[in-house]
Every structure is written in structure tokens, then in C-alpha cells.
Amino acid sequence: MSKLDWLHAEIEGLKAQGLYNRIRTIESPQGAWLIVDGKRVLNFCSNNYLGLANHPALVAAAKKALDEMGAGPAAVRSIAGTTHLHLELEKRLARFKGVEAAITFQSGFTANLATIPALVGKEDVIFSDRLNHASIIDGCRLSGAKIIAYEHCDVNALEAAVKENLSSYRRGLIVTDGVFSMDGDIAPLPEIYEVAQRYDLLLMVDDAHGEGVLGRGGRGIVDHFGLHGKVDIEVGTLSKAFGVVGGVVAGRATIVEWLRQRGRPFLFSSAVTAADVAACLAAIDLLESSTELVDRLWDNARYFKEEMKRLGFDTGVSTTPITPIMLGEAPLAQEFSRELFEEGVFAMAIGYPTVPKGKARIRVMISAAHSRADLDQGLEAFAKVGRKLGVIH
Numbered sequence: 001m002s003k004l005d006w007l008h009a010e011i012e013g014l015k016a017q018g019l020y021n022r023i024r025t026i027e028s029p030q031g032a033w034l035i036v037d038g039k040r041v042l043n044f045c046s047n048n049y050l051g052l053a054n055h056p057a058l059v060a061a062a063k064k065a066l067d068e069m070g071a072g073p074a075a076v077r078s079i080a081g082t083t084h085l086h087l088e089l090e091k092r093l094a095r096f097k098g099v100e101a102a103i104t105f106q107s108g109f110t111a112n113l114a115t116i117p118a119l120v121g122k123e124d125v126i127f128s129d130r131l132n133h134a135s136i137i138d139g140c141r142l143s144g145a146k147i148i149a150y151e152h153c154d155v156n157a158l159e160a161a162v163k164e165n166l167s168s169y170r171r172g173l174i175v176t177d178g179v180f181s182m183d184g185d186i187a188p189l190p191e192i193y194e195v196a197q198r199y200d201l202l203l204m205v206d207d208a209h210g211e212g213v214l215g216r217g218g219r220g221i222v223d224h225f226g227l228h229g230k231v232d233i234e235v236g237t238l239s240k241a242f243g244v245v246g247g248v249v250a251g252r253a254t255i256v257e258w259l260r261q262r263g264r265p266f267l268f269s270s271a272v273t274a275a276d277v278a279a280c281l282a283a284i285d286l287l288e289s290s291t292e293l294v295d296r297l298w299d300n301a302r303y304f305k306e307e308m309k310r311l312g313f314d315t316g317v318s319t320t321p322i323t324p325i326m327l328g329e330a331p332l333a334q335e336f337s338r339e340l341f342e343e344g345v346f347a348m349a350i351g352y353p354t355v356p357k358g359k360a361r362i363r364v365m366i367s368a369a370h371s372r373a374d375l376d377q378g379l380e381a382f383a384k385v386g387r388k389l390g391v392i393h
């Protein structure tokens, strides 16, 4: 008997249920094609929506900043880690998104952990979509506020929960994903805003998968719905479409000012590097100069989804470039992913706890980096594996 026996049992349990993560190794830069575990494969599972992760302009900007500012920040933002580049990025992001102010964090995950506990506490209540991202859930838990999860994208259920509970608390916050990362559907933000407005609640949207994807030239979900000035907090990530790493909170100047004082990851975890920040600035330059990449992303996504449906696959409720291929049980999804890899296509299976039990899937992430020939090759592999495993006929 050892005190770690329970862990061995847990891990064996994951393997038996098809829920054990077998993590593959990437040996090339991000792009439509990757070297994975020594094999050249078509990449269908990165969040590199616009192909910026290895874009020459971003790489050049990072190299220049590395030469001028060095490798590490050596400090948290609030002590000696705020460079002129960090401030410029925040100014540019605020302008890009058409908000009063913006503050950046190490990641989208830490942006949520910073923001929610800074705004609500034990006397308060949070109304949270049932399918919100793990970082929102963790931020809510950290805050100590009462958490009421409402049915996914159900505005009537949200309003009923608000009516029933709000009076017992000091302040209320509504928080939702913008684009839901596993299903690719979009939150009904205009209707959610109406509820926030009616009951005077703070409104926060996490637009990690909408940043660089939705709205004019990728300006995000608030722009997509024309809700400028109406959403208090828009969280985003610089790690997906922007192709680098980092998180952002954009919105009211007072909230941004408060997060500089009380956002714990800002105060207690080091700044991102100058090279990262410079690469993000180069990404904004590209997004502001042309909508070509965003347009190509949507063209590719539409094409791939239509063809997958024609083949007979269930692509769920997605209305964005996130394309889930619903398979049901986790072992089938894992087998499907392994077979695709044999066919030269890298698309990982996703199971519990990332998605509910019985809703395992392959999630295909379409990118502007894919050519039509890439997509056709991917479709052929899906058709072959789908027939072999009896998913389509």
C-alpha cells in the first residue's frame, strides 16, 4: 500500500474509459501542416484561426523586441514588468475593439481569474451559462460569490433565475462565453444584454473564440452584434486567432483601472515577454490593414462544414469555424482520431470533462491557413474513416 495507490487507480480508470489524454508532440511551427510525432499531417486542431502563429511579420516583430528588450520580464506588471510595449498593446487593443480601455494578462485563463473575483465577492451572485469555459467557472468559484448556472443560451431561464435570486444579494454579474469553444454556437448577447440592463447587472462576455473571428475584421462578438458601449467586460485571448499568447480585458475604463489594482494575476504573476507583446502588436497591424484573413477563414469554415454535412456527419449546432463532429462515446472518438492520424490528419478527440459524458467528439478547427486542397484532403480522410467505423454509410 502506498499513499499514491489511489492515483494509479484513477489513471487506470481514465484509460479504461477512453478518457486518458495521450498528448502528441509537435515538431514544427504551427500551420496547415505539422510534423507530429515524426509524421507530416494535416492540422485540424489548432486555434490558429488566421494562420498568424508563424506569420513572418509576427516572428520579425518578436525577434526585434527580443534584441531590444531581452528575453524575460523579471517582474510582475505592477512592480517592474510594464514596458512601453505592454502599454502600447493595451492602447491598440482598446482602439481595435472600440472600447474605453484595455488591460492584458498572461492568458485568457488568467484574465478570467483576475476579473471575476475583483468584481464580485461573498455577498454577490453570478449568473453563469451552464457550458461556460473552465476558466470562467474557476474564476466564479474563486470569487466566493453564489453561482447560479442557467441552461445553455436560455435567456428566459436566465431572467427567471435573476428574478428569483437577485434580491438576496448585494450585486449581480452575468457571465457567458461569446462563442462556445466545444460546440461553436454563439451566445444570444443582445437578449442577455436586455436582461442585464433591466436588472442593472454587470455583463461580462468571454470572447476567446470570437476575437479575430467575429465582427468586422475580427473585432469580436460585441462588434458582431453592434453592442458597443453596452457590455461592461469583454475578455479575450491573444493565444488563438492572434496567434501568440496572452489575455485581454476590454471595456469600461473604471473596470480596467480597478483590475490594475486588484487583478491578482496582474499583481502576483510575471508579465508576458516583450517578444510576445511585440508579436501581438504585429497581429493587430495585420488585422487593421485587411479583412482578407478573416474572410478566408469564414469561406473555409463554410465549405468544410457543408461538405461534412453532405457526407452525413453530425456537426452539431456550430455557426462558427469551430466544427464538432459528434460521435457520442469517448472510445469511438479516440479510435476515430487514431484512424485519422493514420490517414495523415491530426484532429484530437475530446471527451469528458471537457464536454459532457456521452457527447464525445472530434473538434475540427478550420483556419485561414488551409487551402481548398487541404480541406478536400481532410474531407476524404473523414469520409474513409467514417465509413470504416460505421459513423456514415
Ligand SMILES: *Cc1c(COP(=O)(O)O)cnc(C)c1O
Pocket (backbone or CB within 6 Å): 106, 107, 108, 109, 110, 133, 135, 177, 181, 206, 207, 208, 209, 237, 238, 239, 240, 245, 246, 247
Ligand atoms: C481558450 C479559452 C480561454 C483561455 O485562453 P488562453 O489564452 O488559452 O488561456 C478562456 N476562455 C475561453 C472561452 C476559451 O475558449
